Amino acid sequence: MQARRVAVIGTGYVGLTTGACLAALGHRVVCADADAGKVERLRRAEVDIMEPRLPELVEEGLAAGRLTFVQDTPAAVREAEIVFLCLPTPMGSGGAADLAAVEAVADEIRAVLPHGCAVVNKSTVPVGTSERVAALLGRPDVSVVSNPEFLREGRAVQDFMHPDRLVVGSADEDAARLVADLYAGLDAPTLLMDAAGAELTKYAANFFLAMKLSFANNLATLCEALGADIDDVTRGIGHDPRIGGAFLQPGPGWGGSCLPKDTHALLTVCEQAGVDFPLLRATIETNLKHQQTLVERVVAGCGQPDGSLRGVRLALFGLTFKAGTSDLRDSPALAVARALRERGAELYAYDPALSETRPDLSDLLTLTATPEEAAGGAAACLVLTEWPHFHDLDWEAVAGRLASPVVHDFRNFLDAERLRRAGLTCRAVGRPV
Ligand code: UGA
Numbered sequence: 001m002q003a004r005r006v007a008v009i010g011t012g013y014v015g016l017t018t019g020a021c022l023a024a025l026g027h028r029v030v031c032a033d034a035d036a037g038k039v040e041r042l043r044r045a046e047v048d049i050m051e052p053r054l055p056e057l058v059e060e061g062l063a064a065g066r067l068t069f070v071q072d073t074p075a076a077v078r079e080a081e082i083v084f085l086c087l088p089t090p091m092g093s094g095g096a097a098d099l100a101a102v103e104a105v106a107d108e109i110r111a112v113l114p115h116g117c118a119v120v121n122k123s124t125v126p127v128g129t130s131e132r133v134a135a136l137l138g139r140p141d142v143s144v145v146s147n148p149e150f151l152r153e154g155r156a157v158q159d160f161m162h163p164d165r166l167v168v169g170s171a172d173e174d175a176a177r178l179v180a181d182l183y184a185g186l187d188a189p190t191l192l193m194d195a196a197g198a199e200l201t202k203y204a205a206n207f208f209l210a211m212k213l214s215f216a217n218n219l220a221t222l223c224e225a226l227g228a229d230i231d232d233v234t235r236g237i238g239h240d241p242r243i244g245g246a247f248l249q250p251g252p253g254w255g256g257s258c259l260p261k262d263t264h265a266l267l268t269v270c271e272q273a274g275v276d277f278p279l280l281r282a283t284i285e286t287n288l289k290h291q292q293t294l295v296e297r298v299v300a301g302c303g304q305p306d307g308s309l310r311g312v313r314l315a316l317f318g319l320t321f322k323a324g325t326s327d328l329r330d331s332p333a334l335a336v337a338r339a340l341r342e343r344g345a346e347l348y349a350y351d352p353a354l355s356e357t358r359p360d361l362s363d364l365l366t367l368t369a370t371p372e373e374a375a376g377g378a379a380a381c382l383v384l385t386e387w388p389h390f391h392d393l394d395w396e397a398v399a400g401r402l403a404s405p406v407v408h409d410f411r412n413f414l415d416a417e418r419l420r421r422a423g424l425t426c427r428a429v430g431r432p433v
Contacts, residue, residue: 001184003027007080009073009105011042013049014122014149015086017156020054023061024161025185030068032076042069050326050353053157073105074112082179083113084147085133086122095264097126106136113142118175120145124202124262126269130170130195143175146195148202153256154324163188169198203269206262207280212247213254214286220250220430221293230412230430250429252384252410253291253332256321260287260330291332294410294429295339301406301427302379310344315378315402317371318385318411319351319361326353333384336410337364350374352387375401386411395422 003026008019011033019031033039041048045059061067070076077083085102092098102123113119119142121130134144146169151159166188170176173192180190193201220230230250238245254260263284270277302312321331328334337347347365350373358367368374371390375381375398383390391414399405399422407419409428419426427433 001026001181004178004182005079005081006030006182007032007076007083008086009033009076009084009109010086010088010101010123011038011069012086012088013051013153013156014151015084016042016047016049016058017051017054017151017160018084018086018122018149019067020057020061021157021160022182023064023067024057025182026066027182028066029061030070030076030080032070032073034071034073036071039069039071050154050324051156052154052324057157073108077109077117078112078114080114080117082118082120082182083109084120084122089123089125089261089265091261091264094268096268097124097261097265099125099129099132102129102133103136106133110137110139113137113139116141118143118145118170118172118178120147120179121199122147122149124148124206124258124265125199126265127196127199127203129199143170143172144195145170145172145175145179146198147179148198150202150205153327154322161186166190167193167198167201169193169195169201171195203262203266206259207266207283209247210254210259210263210287211279211283213251213259214283214290216248216250217253217290217429218286221290223430224433227432229432250412251332251386252294252336252429253287255330255332255335257327257329291335291339294408295336295343297427298340298380298382298408299343301408308344309340311346312344313346313348313378313403314340315371315374315376315381316347316349316365317351317374317381317383317390318387319349320353320385323386323388328354334364336382336384341365348374348376348378351385352389372397372401377401377403379404380406380408382408382410383414384410386413391415395419395424399423 006022006027006029008015008031011031019029023029045062047055047058087101089097130144130146148167166183168176168180176192223230234248237243267280302309319333321327341364348368349365350368350371354367371393405424407424407426409426412428414426416426
């Protein structure tokens with residue numbers, strides 16, 4: 001593998017993982033971020049996201065001189081052979097991906113890109129963005145390549161180093177090969193295609209994953225109605241390799257910084273292409289409906305005659321969108337919390353990844369320092385994130401604090417028998433009541 005000079009613009013979890021891992025593979029990487037404070041912290045190997053092994057890789061890269069951090073984007077790209085754009089593409093108006101950051105950087109680097117370099121889009125972008133970036137750059141000597149990432153938060157380094165596949169798309173085959181060769185040290189099939197195919201692959205992958213989850217959550221509701229156990233059914237179907245057993249664990253709906261944003265953005269892509277994709281709409285709607293079903297279950301369990309939750313205190317265990325991250329973006333736990341709050345509930349929440357002071361959450365709930373504190377006087381406890389730590393809680397202590405001995409295990413991961421011994425009734429999703 002030939003060591004290359006790489007620039008990475010944007011040091012979010014995708015950019016920083018890409019930069020640190022490429023440095024670990026032997027490349028010389030300059031990462032740029034507009035946030036001066038963040039650049040300072042990264043120069044001291046202080047990583048402010050929860051990503052296993054990432055701080056160590058940053059530290060090693062810095063020590064080896066293969067990884068540097070700058071605030072000045074043009075300075076970062078000046079010597080680069082390959083420039084990665086790892087920029088946020090949040091949900092914009094009407095659900096479409098907002099490309100303002102990608103466009104602003106394209107504008108900023110246009111004049112300083114070295115002759116013949118490749119610009120790689122790692123950000124999740126609508127089909128046609130590579131062409132748009134190429135047009136914005138207006139540099140016939142610079143090729144634009146789409147190389148989407150398939151990293152999961154909380155497992156980003158592991159996923160980078162052990163990918164299922166590498167997808168590299170460009171009209172310029174030489175540029176695509178140059179980018180693919182960066183990963184020569186990794187053991188994974190490389191799929192070369194055009195840019196449109198690579199861009200759509202990313203959306204299709206996240207849509208398919210979301211579809212599997214909506215399927216599993218709906219199936220869980222059916223299991224409850226029929227007296228079957230969702231775990232039996234997903235095990236039963238998952239052994240068929242055409243279906244696969246992964247990503248079928250029911251929960252409080254799917255969330256996070258990617259699946260909701262990308263499914264909505266794909267919906268806009270479909271509309272703009274004049275293609276109706278009912279399965280995509282159903283996938284999104286099922287997620288919302290599933291959350292409403294769970295909320296109604298809590299409301300019914302509280303048994304207030306007017307169907308409200310006024311004056312009812314509830315304990316929420318877990319707020320992040322999944323375990324292993326401190327990320328709250330589009331967290332299903334927060335969606336459930338909002339719906340409960342609208343019904344009048346008073347919410348006390350404990351999450352091991354969150355400190356007690358979160359002014360952004362103060363209108364919605366009160367964060368506590370311990371699970372027992374959250375449970376104090378609550379009519380029910382809702383487990384919303386599958387933190388392993390909850391499995392081994394002192395459930396007797398929690399039972400002693402609850403006003404009513406009810407636990408809703410919305411992640412289906414607690415040991416119901418263990419909770420029963422602690423005097424608690426545990427209701428899971430998709431299991432016979
Ligand atoms: C997702 C994809 O899994 C990655 O492949 C992709 O690269 C990434 O988005 C992205 O586009 O950047 P991530 O957002 O980290 O990764 O989260 P997931 O692990 O996929 O979980 C998404 C949601 O589904 C979470 O709310 C999680 O709790 C839920 N989930 C996941 C379930 O409810 N059940 C499962 O069996 C799996």
